[in-house]
Amino acid sequence: MNRLGDATSPYLLQHADNPVHWWPWCDEAFEEAKRRDVPVLISVGYAACHWCHVMAHESFEDAVVGDLVNEHFVAIKVDREERPDVDAVYMSATQAMTGQGGWPMTVFAAPDGKPFLCGTYYPKVQFTRLLEAVTEAWRDQRTQVLEQGEAVVEAIARNPIEGGGEITKELLDHAVERLRADYDSVRGGFGGAPKFPPHMLMLFLLRHHQRAKDADALELVRHTGEAMARGGIYDQLAGGFHRYAVDATWTVPHFEKMLYDNALLLRVYNEIWRLTADPLAQRIATETAMFLVNDLQTAEGGFASALDADTEGVEGTTYSWTPAQLVEVLGADDAAFAADLFGVTDAGTFEHGTSVLVLKRDIDDVAPEVQQRWERVRGLMMAARRERPQPMRDDKVVAAWNGLAITALCEFWRNYTEVGDVADVENVDFRAIAVEAGELLLSTHVVDAGGESSADRRPGGPQGRATSGGRLRRVSRDGAVGQPAGVLEDYGCVAEAFCALHQVTGDGRWLTAAGALLDTAGERFRDGQGGFHDTADDAEQLVIRPADPTDNATPSGLSSLVNALLSYSALSGEPRWHEMAERALSTIVPLLARHPRFAGYAAAAAEALLSGPFEIAIATADPETDPLLLTAIEHAPPGAVIVAGHPDAPGVPLLAGRPMVGDQPTAYVCRGFVCDRPVTTTVELATILAR
Numbered sequence: 001m002n003r004l005g006d007a008t009s010p011y012l013l014q015h016a017d018n019p020v021h022w023w024p025w026c027d028e029a030f031e032e033a034k035r036r037d038v039p040v041l042i043s044v045g046y047a048a049c050h051w052c053h054v055m056a057h058e059s060f061e062d063a064v065v066g067d068l069v070n071e072h073f074v075a076i077k078v079d080r081e082e083r084p085d086v087d088a089v090y091m092s093a094t095q096a097m098t099g100q101g102g103w104p105m106t107v108f109a110a111p112d113g114k115p116f117l118c119g120t121y122y123p124k125v126q127f128t129r130l131l132e133a134v135t136e137a138w139r140d141q142r143t144q145v146l147e148q149g150e151a152v153v154e155a156i157a158r159n160p161i162e163g164g165g166e167i168t169k170e171l172l173d174h175a176v177e178r179l180r181a182d183y184d185s186v187r188g189g190f191g192g193a194p195k196f197p198p199h200m201l202m203l204f205l206l207r208h209h210q211r212a213k214d215a216d217a218l219e220l221v222r223h224t225g226e227a228m229a230r231g232g233i234y235d236q237l238a239g240g241f242h243r244y245a246v247d248a249t250w251t252v253p254h255f256e257k258m259l260y261d262n263a264l265l266l267r268v269y270n271e272i273w274r275l276t277a278d279p280l281a282q283r284i285a286t287e288t289a290m291f292l293v294n295d296l297q298t299a300e301g302g303f304a305s306a307l308d309a310d311t312e313g314v315e316g317t318t319y320s321w322t323p324a325q326l327v328e329v330l331g332a333d334d335a336a337f338a339a340d341l342f343g344v345t346d347a348g349t350f351e352h353g354t355s356v357l358v359l360k361r362d363i364d365d366v367a368p369e370v371q372q373r374w375e376r377v378r379g380l381m382m383a384a385r386r387e388r389p390q391p392m393r394d395d396k397v398v399a400a401w402n403g404l405a406i407t408a409l410c411e412f413w414r415n416y417t418e419v420g421d422v423a424d425v426e427n428v429d430f431r432a433i434a435v436e437a438g439e440l441l442l443s444t445h446v447v448d449a450g451g452e453s454s455a456d457r458r459p460g461g462p463q464g465r466a467t468s469g470g471r472l473r474r475v476s477r478d479g480a481v482g483q484p485a486g487v488l489e490d491y492g493c494v495a496e497a498f499c500a501l502h503q504v505t506g507d508g509r510w511l512t513a514a515g516a517l518l519d520t521a522g523e524r525f526r527d528g529q530g531g532f533h534d535t536a537d538d539a540e541q542l543v544i545r546p547a548d549p550t551d552n553a554t555p556s557g558l559s560s561l562v563n564a565l566l567s568y569s570a571l572s573g574e575p576r577w578h579e580m581a582e583r584a585l586s587t588i589v590p591l592l593a594r595h596p597r598f599a600g601y602a603a604a605a606a607e608a609l610l611s612g613p614f615e616i617a618i619a620t621a622d623p624e625t626d627p628l629l630l631t632a633i634e635h636a637p638p639g640a641v642i643v644a645g646h647p648d649a650p651g652v653p654l655l656a657g658r659p660m661v662g663d664q665p666t667a668y669v670c671r672g673f674v675c676d677r678p679v680t681t682t683v684e685l686a687t688i689l690a691r
Contacts, residue, residue, distance in 0.1 A: 008475065008482045009079040010394045011047040015056065019066025022077040025086055033074040033111035039138050039145075040113070041073040041131075044090060044105040046081050047394035048243075048256035048306035050315055051121045052104040057313065058124040065128060072135040073108075080105075081305055081398055082475050082484045085535045088546040092156040094118035108134050113543045114149035157544045164530070165589030167582065167606045169212070175596035175603055176208055176217055182597065183220055187249050188227030190597060194254070196244040197228055199264035200551050200559075200600030206271045207607035207638035218275065225272055228265075229284045232349070232356035235319065236342060237382045239287030240295065241265050243309070251349055252356050255316055255391070256309035259296055260554045262288055263404035270412045274634070279364040289412050292405055293433060295393075300444075300479045301436035302397035303405045311389045318388050320354035321381075329384040330377060338377050396477045399445045399486055400554065402437055403493030409434040410500035414633050414642075417624070431504050438501045441494055442513055444481050446470040470516045488534045488557025491521040495564035499571055503643055506623060508651010514568050521561055522580065530583040532558050549588045555601035558584055562605040563639075570615045570641040573653050575673060582609060608639020612671035614689065617654040618644035620665035628667045631682040635689040 003023050004016040015022055023029035033040045043060075045052035059065045069075050080087035080103065087105070093115040095101045101120065106127075108117040122130060137145055165171070179201060182190045189195050202221045209218040228234055231250025233242050240262050242253035266288045272281035296303045311318045321344050326335035338344065342357040349355045363374045413430040448470065472486030472494060486494075498514035501507070524536035527547060534546040534557045549558045562581045569577035585606055591599050592606065614637045620626040623644040632642050643652055647659045660666045664680045669688050679685050 004077060008396065008477045008480070009047070009082050010392075010396060010477075011045060011052075011079040011081070012077055014047060015060060015077050018056070018060045019063045019070075020060050020075050021066075021070045022075050025076055025078050025083055029074055029076050030111055030113060036074065038073055038111075039116075039134060040109045040111060041069060041075045042078060042090060042105075042107040042109055042115075043075065044078040044080050044087050044107070045103045046079060046306070047392070048258065048308045049103050050254060050256070050309035051102075053310050053313065055104050055121050055127075059122070059127050062124065065124065065131075068128065068131050072131065072138075074111075081394075081396070082482065084474075084489070085487055085539070085542060085546055088534060088548055089156070089542050089544055090115055090118065092544075092546070092548070093152050094120065096152060096155050110146060110149050114146075114153050115543075116145050116149040116152065118152075153543050159547075161549060161588060161590050163590050164586045165593075167585050167589065167592075167609055169610060171589060171592055172208060172603060172606055172610070173212065175592055175599075176205065176214065178596050179205070180216070180220070184248065188224035189250070193248040194244050194246050195248055195250060196553075197233065197241060197261060197265055198224065198597075198600065199261065199268050200555060200604065201597065202268045202600075203264070203271070204596075204600045204603040204607065206268070206275065207604050207611075210275070210638050211607055211611050221268070222272060222276065222278070222281075225269060225284070226280060229269075229280055230359040232358050234284070234359075235291070236357040236359055237378055237385060238291060238295065239284075240291030241288070251358060254309060255319060257291075257295075257307040258553075259292075259303050259305055259398070259401045260404055262292060262296075263401065263408045266292070266405075266408040267411055270408070270415050274415050283364055285412060286416075289409060289430060290428070292409070293428065293430075296405075297433070298395055298397060300397070300440050300476075301433075302402050302440045302476070303437060304393050304395040305398050305401060306394045308391035308394070311391045316350055316354070316356070318385065318391055320348075320350045320356055322348070322354050325384075326381075329380055334373075334377050334380075337373065338381065341374070341377075396475045396482075397440065397445075398475055399441060399472055399490040400474075400493040400560065402441055403490070403495075403497035404554075406434045406437050406441075406497035407493075407500045409437075410497075410504045414504060417630075417633075434497075435501060435505065438497060438510065440476070440479075441497070444476050444479060445473050445486070445490075445494070446513070446517075447473055447481065470513075471520060472517065485536065485539050488521065488525050488532055489555060489560045491517050491525070492557060492560025492562070492564045493555070495521075496560065496567055499564065499567040499641070502571060502652075503641060506643060506645040506649055506652055508649075511568070511571055511651065511653075514564065515572065518561075518565060518568055518577065525557075525561075529587065531587040532561060532584060549591060549602070550595075550598040551601050552598070558588065559599070559602035559605060562602065563608070566605060566608050566613055566639060567641055570613050570639075571643070571654060573615075573673070578672075581605070585609065605639070611638040611640070613637070613639035613641065615654055615670040615673075616640055616642045616689075617658055617668040618642070618665065619647045619655060619658050619660045619668070620644055621646065621660075622665070626665050627682050628665050628680075628685055631685050632667065632689070635686050637689060640689075 004012040090107045091101045097118045106119045107115050109115045205217040205221045233245045233250045233253045243256045269281045269285035343360045344355040409430045472490045473481045474484040475482040495514040495517040498510045502510035525532045565577045565581035616632045618629045629644045643654045649655045666678045667685045669676045
């Protein structure tokens with residue numbers, strides 16, 4: 001019997017017909033293990049994971065393996081994206097036992113959930129032997145097995161970071177020096193293969209450049225951004241970034257495309273464009289924003305989690321090319337142009353003589369006829385690619401990742417509004433798209449104490465939402481909210497997104513909604529020492545209560561929340577939220593000092609903290625294109641918040657009591673709740689912001 005048929009998770013549904021009798025994560029599964037007196041097999045993965053598919057095809061779809069699992073274990077399948085709390089606990093155990101982690105994650109645990117053996121991907125023969133060995137050990141060496149589980153839980157329950165400290169300029173300068181030492185000066189990025197896009201570190205370095213006037217920090221980001229944009233990790237036809245490169249040169253990617261990577265990288269390239277006017281960064285930001293809309297937007301207005309790594313069980317078939325395929329699609333002359341431009345060779349760079357497209361030649365700021373040829377060739381190749389089998393889309397909506405996407409789209413909308421028309425997107429209203437995604441989170445993911453969303457309670461969705469005491473749910477699919485409770489990163493990323501929506505719309509309800517989420521986070525997630533747990537105090541009790549402050553594939557819960565706290569404090573004018581953010585950051589000073597590569601988003605928040613952050617209010621009758629607003633966007637310091645609107649606009653605290661001086665549009669600039677005199681010219685405003 002397989003119990004996954006009613007799951008909302010596409011990953012669990014992929015396993016609904018396995019011969020393994022899977023359970024979802026639930027109390028009943030552990031009760032069944034206790035009743036049968038057998039260990040638990042916990043398999044953790046996600047829908048876009050290539051090696052998860054491989055292990056499924058090799059082992060979980062095999063009847064012999066299924067019989068072995070069913071006879072001797074209770075098997076639980078977990079979508080790590082739905083249950084990041086479960087994933088975090090058992091990933092800590094896996095890393096403690098093996099020195100590394102990854103997905104699929106394979107964990108053997110006692111019926112009380114305590115893990116005693118952990119690993120990742122196992123080939124079928126090895127996995128079968130492992131199942132037999134664990135069965136034998138559970139039967140013949142039960143005491144030792146249970147002792148091992150106790151020892152693992154004790155080890156992972158220890159606080160990985162001890163001590164605290166003060167966020168200082170010297171601390172962040174030191175963090176940048178540590179990053180410089182790890183930097184790949186030839187190919188960009190940090191470390192060797194596999195190479196992941198260091199988006200959070202790039203955001204930190206961009207903010208550090210602004211605050212410290214560090215031109216080298218900007219060059220590290222620009223160099224890495226160009227290397228990734230030219231590499232195979234970037235989809236040269238449709239836009240959007242793949243998860244990571246398997247090599248050190250950014251050439252061959254692991255082909256899944258994740259919402260969180262693309263949201264964070266949109267912010268990076270948007271900032272490079274804002275600070276440098278680089279046409280490559282402008283194009284990549286634009287194409288990445290269009291990828292979010294074209295490929296990931298759901299019918300309900302949110303954003304899907306990912307596109308799969310595989311197409312019909314094989315990696316790369318949608319994306320890779322041979323010279324012969326180029327000739328078939330383009331004809332000989334344009335095929336030669338495309339092969340030279342995209343690095344498609346007879347030898348190939350990928351499997352079976354195929355090549356992953358890279359960008360070998362400049363196509364930004366080139367002659368119009370070259371640009372036109374590039375666009376024509378790319379369009380023909382894209383049309384041909386659409387006829388190929390396409391990767392599956394994991395269309396569940398994850399609250400935190402949608403929050404990241406909303407923030408990115410708000411920033412992008414503001415930036416291209418400031419610099420003028422962008423031809424490729426002049427008919428796309430990114431602000432409206434961001435608002436629509438925010439409405440979905442507000443109406444569907446924010447629930448009351450009884451578990452109902454505002455869409456359930458009242459017609460009209462978010463107009464009738466409750467803003468006090470709201471709790472977040474982690475996921476939804478097809479407009480129906482799932483059961484998993486929101487974790488700290490959900491509260492942080494969604495609250496930050498609501499703050500971003502408040503800034504670009506001037507609508508006070510977004511700020512109110514952000515405050516309600518931060519109230520809940522402060523009440524339910526704090527650890528009593530200034531930091532935060534990743535799960536609420538009334539959440540399901542796991543073998544430990546996770547509290548990981550390190551940034552990994554996504555920002556940590558703590559760093560997400562701190563960024564939201566700083567924005568909300570600046571927008572609301574309430575210092576207590578600023579103090580809470582400062583206290584939380586102080587708990588991870590040792591991490592920033594020793595391992596800054598795992599604290600990029602926290603370091604970005606720290607730069608905003610040292611910068612102020614600036615609070616910029618523009619009192620104007622033209623809140624869209626007033627020159628003062630455009631100047632504020634162009635020169636905004638790290639983490640600055642910006643609002644524009646009529647004086648005393650309802651629901652906008654930064655405009656309260658701030659009139660237009662002499663009936664002229666007027667800018668009010670504060671830093672850490674200390675304000676400059678109001679100014680009415682763009683030169684005066686730029687001078688204040690440049691201090």
